[in-house]
Amino acid sequence: MSGSRQADGHGRVVVLTGGTGGAKFVQGLAQVIAPRRITCVVNTGDDLMWWGLHVSPDLDSITYALAGMLSRERGWGVEADTFHCLQAMRRMGTPAWFQLGDRDLATHLTRTQLLAAGKTLSEATQEIAHELRIEAEIRPMSDARVETRVLTPDGELSFQEYFVRERFQVPVRGVRFEGAKKACPAPGVVESIARAQAVILAPSNPVTSVGPILAVPGLREALRNTRAPVAAVSPIVGGAAVSGPAAELMKTQGLPASLAGVTRSYTDLLDLLIADERDAGSGPESEGIAVRYTNTVMKSDADKAALARAVLGFLRKHEVEAAAS
Amino acid sequence: MSGSRQADGHGRVVVLTGGTGGAKFVQGLAQVIAPRRITCVVNTGDDLMWWGLHVSPDLDSITYALAGMLSRERGWGVEADTFHCLQAMRRMGTPAWFQLGDRDLATHLTRTQLLAAGKTLSEATQEIAHELRIEAEIRPMSDARVETRVLTPDGELSFQEYFVRERFQVPVRGVRFEGAKKACPAPGVVESIARAQAVILAPSNPVTSVGPILAVPGLREALRNTRAPVAAVSPIVGGAAVSGPAAELMKTQGLPASLAGVTRSYTDLLDLLIADERDAGSGPESEGIAVRYTNTVMKSDADKAALARAVLGFLRKHEVEAAAS
Numbered sequence: 001m002s003g004s005r006q007a008d009g010h011g012r013v014v015v016l017t018g019g020t021g022g023a024k025f026v027q028g029l030a031q032v033i034a035p036r037r038i039t040c041v042v043n044t045g046d047d048l049m050w051w052g053l054h055v056s057p058d059l060d061s062i063t064y065a066l067a068g069m070l071s072r073e074r075g076w077g078v079e080a081d082t083f084h085c086l087q088a089m090r091r092m093g094t095p096a097w098f099q100l101g102d103r104d105l106a107t108h109l110t111r112t113q114l115l116a117a118g119k120t121l122s123e124a125t126q127e128i129a130h131e132l133r134i135e136a137e138i139r140p141m142s143d144a145r146v147e148t149r150v151l152t153p154d155g156e157l158s159f160q161e162y163f164v165r166e167r168f169q170v171p172v173r174g175v176r177f178e179g180a181k182k183a184c185p186a187p188g189v190v191e192s193i194a195r196a197q198a199v200i201l202a203p204s205n206p207v208t209s210v211g212p213i214l215a216v217p218g219l220r221e222a223l224r225n226t227r228a229p230v231a232a233v234s235p236i237v238g239g240a241a242v243s244g245p246a247a248e249l250m251k252t253q254g255l256p257a258s259l260a261g262v263t264r265s266y267t268d269l270l271d272l273l274i275a276d277e278r279d280a281g282s283g284p285e286s287e288g289i290a291v292r293y294t295n296t297v298m299k300s301d302a303d304k305a306a307l308a309r310a311v312l313g314f315l316r317k318h319e320v321e322a323a324a325s
Numbered sequence: 326m327s328g329s330r331q332a333d334g335h336g337r338v339v340v341l342t343g344g345t346g347g348a349k350f351v352q353g354l355a356q357v358i359a360p361r362r363i364t365c366v367v368n369t370g371d372d373l374m375w376w377g378l379h380v381s382p383d384l385d386s387i388t389y390a391l392a393g394m395l396s397r398e399r400g401w402g403v404e405a406d407t408f409h410c411l412q413a414m415r416r417m418g419t420p421a422w423f424q425l426g427d428r429d430l431a432t433h434l435t436r437t438q439l440l441a442a443g444k445t446l447s448e449a450t451q452e453i454a455h456e457l458r459i460e461a462e463i464r465p466m467s468d469a470r471v472e473t474r475v476l477t478p479d480g481e482l483s484f485q486e487y488f489v490r491e492r493f494q495v496p497v498r499g500v501r502f503e504g505a506k507k508a509c510p511a512p513g514v515v516e517s518i519a520r521a522q523a524v525i526l527a528p529s530n531p532v533t534s535v536g537p538i539l540a541v542p543g544l545r546e547a548l549r550n551t552r553a554p555v556a557a558v559s560p561i562v563g564g565a566a567v568s569g570p571a572a573e574l575m576k577t578q579g580l581p582a583s584l585a586g587v588t589r590s591y592t593d594l595l596d597l598l599i600a601d602e603r604d605a606g607s608g609p610e611s612e613g614i615a616v617r618y619t620n621t622v623m624k625s626d627a628d629k630a631a632l633a634r635a636v637l638g639f640l641r642k643h644e645v646e647a648a649a650s
Contacts, residue, residue, distance in 0.1 A: 052438040082409050088431030093456045102427040106413030113377040131418045 010037065011197025012137075013312075014228075018043030018209030020075040021235050021242060021298075022202035023061040028304030029200075030066060030136065032312065038136040039192045040066075041219075043204070044121065045148035045177055045212030046159045050098050051089065053108040054115055057160070058209070059125055059140060060107055067132040069103075075243075078103040097165045122186045139192070141213040144183035148208050149176050159208060168245035172252045175207055180215040185222070193222040198315045201232035203242065203296060206265040207249040223269040229315050229322070231272040233296055233307070234262045238278050242297060259291065260284045272318050274311050290318060335362065336522025337462075338637075339553075343368030343534030345400040346560050346567060346623075347527035348386040353629030354525075355391060355461065357637065363461040364517045365391075366544075368529070369446065370473035370502055370537030371484045375423050376414065378433040379440055382485070383534070384450055384465060385432055392457040400568075403428040422490045447511045464517070466538040469508035473533050474501050484533060493570035497577045500532055505540040510547070518547040523640045526557035528567065528621060531590040532574040548594040554643050556597040556636060558621055559587045563603050567622060584616065585609045597643050599636050615643060 013033060015026055017040055029038055043058045057076065064070035064078060071079045081101030090096040100108065107128060114124035120143040129138050150162040151174040162168060193199055204210050214220050223230055239258055241247045247257035255261035259275050263284050266273075270289050275282075276296040283291030294310040295303065338358060340351055342365055354363055368383045382401065389395035389403060396404045406426030415421045425433065432453060439449035445468040454463050475487040476499040487493060518524055529535050539545050548555055564583055566572045572582035580586035584600050588609050591598075595614050600607075601621040608616030619635040620628065 051434045052441060053434075078413070082407060082427065084407050084427035085410065085430045085434070088403070088428040089434065091456070092431050092435050092453065094431070094435060102407065102409035102430075103413040105410045105427075105430065106417050106419075109376045109378075109410070109414065110417050110419060116377060128417065131416070 011228075012037050012039050012192060012195065014039045014041060014192050014196040014199045015202050016041050016199070016204075016210055016213050017062060017202035018046070018058040018204045018213070019244065020061065021244075022058070022204040022209060023065040023070060023075070024298045024304055025200075025202040025233060025307065026062055026136075027065045027070070027301070028298065028306070028308035031301065031305040032308045035066060035135040038066075039196070040136060040138050041189050041192070041213060042138060042140055043209050043212050044140045044142065045146050045208065046163075047145070047147070048098070048158060048160050050100065050108075051094065053100075053105075053112045055098075055100070055108050056111065056121070056125075056140070059121075059138065060104070062138055063107070063125070063129055063132065063134065066129070066134045066136050066138070069132070077101045098160055120186075122188075137188075137192070139189050140186050141189065141219065142183040142216045143186050144179060146180045146183050146212055146216065147178040148212055149178050150208075151175065163208075163245070168248065172245075172248060174252055175211070175249060177212050177215040180212065181217065183216050185216050185218050190218055190222045193219075193226050193228070196226060196228040198228050198312070199223060199226060199230045200311060200315075201230070201266060201270075203233040203235040205235060205241070205244055205246040205249060206255075206262055207246065207253055210265070220269060229271045229318050230266075230269055231274055231311060231315055231318075232262065232266050232270055233311060234259055234273060234275045234279075236262055236279075237276040237297060258282070263289055271322075272314055274314055336553075337362050337364050337517060337520065339364045339366060339517050339521040339524045340527050341366050341524070341529075341535055341538050342387060342527035343371070343383040343529045343538070344569065345386065346569075347383070347529040347534060348390040348395060348400070349623045349629055350525075350527040350558060350632065351387055351461075352390045352395070352626070353623065353631075353633035356626065356630040357633045360391060360460040363391075364521070365461060365463050366514050366517070366538060367463060367465055368534050368537050369465045369467065370471050370533065371488075372470070372472070373423070373483060373485050375425065375433075376419065378425075378430075378437045380423075380425070380433050381436065381446070381450075381465070384446075384463065385429070387463055388432070388450070388454060388457065388459065391454070391459045391461050391463070394457070402426045423485055424489075445511075447513075462513075462517070464514050465511050466514065466544065467508040467541045468511050469504060471505045471508050471537055471541065472503040473537055474503050475533075476500065488570070493573065497570075497573060499577055500536070500574060502537050502540040505537065506542065508541050510541050510543050515543055515547045518544075518551050518553070521551060521553040523637070524548060524551060524553050524555045525636060525640075526555070526591060526595075528558040528560040530560060530566070530569055530571040530574060531580075531587055532571065532578055535590070545594060554596045554640050554647070555591075555594055556599055556640055556643075557587065557591050557595055558632070558636060559584055559598060559600045559604075561587055561604075562601040562622060583607070588614055588616075596647075597639055599639055
């Protein structure tokens with residue numbers, strides 16, 4: 001939350017992100033500012049062991065987005081990837097509902113080996129990003145295992161069981177983040193937020209994408225205490241999620257699937273809510289958070305760049321106004 | 326080594342095998358007798374950890390051969406496989422000289438997971454064979470780690486470093502089998518040999534394919550003591566190996582690259598040597614081992630079946646003669 005103006009116009013922009021909306025937003029941001037100015041703090045609550053490999057879906061999406069490798073068609077995995085190993089796994093009688101592409105496998109094999117050799121998830125993430133010539137910083141929210149658990153009438157599911165296997169068609173009673181209380185933010189995360197020029201909560205699911213990040217002790221405080229302005233891009237447009245189960249999951253937390261609900265998720269730390277122009281006028285300005293409207297639905301590369309540019313513009317204007325007031 | 330005649334014509338045929346020659350021979354055998362009558366005892370001295378996965382090249386070749394999946398073009402790996410993961414591993418800066426195909430990866434992922442879950446290599450091998458609807462028995466020579474080490478002037482190499490990475494172009498001073506002395510034969514191996522109708526040493530490299538099998542304590546004795554006739558198909562034709570470095574490696578063991586050298590590798594346990602017709606008359610009959618000649622070079626499926634049929638015919642005739650004498 002901003003207290004004073006940030007004079008330097010070339011500082012780092014920290015993005016808290018998870019899911020496909022977050023990856024698209026980061027793709028836009030990397031078009032409009034130098035990638036070396038971007039730090040992504042990424043949800044790892046969706047991580048899973050699959051076929052014996054450590055898979056970090058949100059770290060992968062951001063990594064592929066920044067390496068120009070992200071599949072446009074699917075929004076996850078590697079562009080133009082094949083699924084021959086998956087087909088062979090199916091023949092082997094192995095569950096194959098979570099799909100790993102052949103090129104994608106290289107990332108999981110590499111990560112799993114680095115972790116087995118004693119590296120932290122931060123180090124493994126950095127090494128993979130370095131090999132793929134990524135200039136932005138990518139940091140997991142924590143090096144500890146924090147697992148998003150989805151409570152259903154028939155028992156708990158991992159996030160991927162709920163999201164991919166059940167296609168989020170099962171009723172949800174609640175969400176918890178196993179291991180969160182004992183976890184620490186990954187090295188550098190709190191510092192990046194403290195020293196940022198701006199912090200942006202990507203248009204990601206507030207419950208299961210940004211939620212796990214904020215559940216890591218110290219992270220919410222870092223966002224409250226930073227001198228940088230904190231903005232969130234709403235993932236809710238016209239009372240529904242742009243994609244995925246955000247609306248349903250928000251309701252399980254007692255939050256309306258609306259701008260008010262998004263605002264309430266972040267009320268203690270937000271300066272600025274950036275909402276879709278289709279919702280113009282419906283923002284809860286009363287809560288002391290400024291609301292700005294633009295097109296937030298990202299279909300093309302131009303949409304992504306335009307949204308990033310608009311968000312940076314709103315942030316700049318907000319700083320000027322804050323300094324003047 | 327045979328002592329008395331085996332009356333039952335429907336017993337099991339045990340094949341000791343490794344490498345591409347062995348896989349081809351087994352493909353032939355499965356054409357001419359019911360696969361459920363075949364037991365393969367397979368070299369695991371070439372096994373390696375690669376990309377964090379437990380790879381058993383000779384078990385894989387036999388498995389793919391019996392599942393009708395073995396690449397005809399390459400002689401290893403899966404027919405018509407792609408190498409997209411390998412390309413991505415290369416981009417990741419990972420050594421990629423040992424090639425794993427995308428479909429092939431499913432086997433290594435499955436084996437690695439089964440071993441991590443506490444299964445033995447025998448159990449993992451059986452489970453994979455079962456999933457691939459293989460009726461023949463495939464047994465590793467041992468569940469313990471036995472590693473073929475190749476001694477060169479610049480130090481020791483693993484077999485795959487020597488064979489694949491260096492393309493067997495480095496001078497060799499010797500070969501040793503690390504872990505062999507403490508290893509036991511895998512469950513069922515000694516029993517299969519004892520109860521076999523016939524035992525065949527496939528046309529595999531006597532030093533690094535059959536050699537590691539015979540180095541497992543108890544295996545050589547099992548072959549000496551079995552009542553079944555023991556035949557070897559020579560991998561040497563016209564003083565050279567049909568493929569690979571067998572000739573060079575035999576020389577490092579003080580063995581000539583000839584029928585005499587092959588015979589000397591197996592002299593204590595062999596009843597019958599089956600050699601190529603190009604070498605007709607050059608067999609060392611004097612050592613008390615009968616030598617028979619046929620075409621041993623397997624180019625087509627018909628060649629493979631013809632060789633298997635010829636070997637079984639020689640074995641049958643040998644039994645009749647042994648019983649009559």
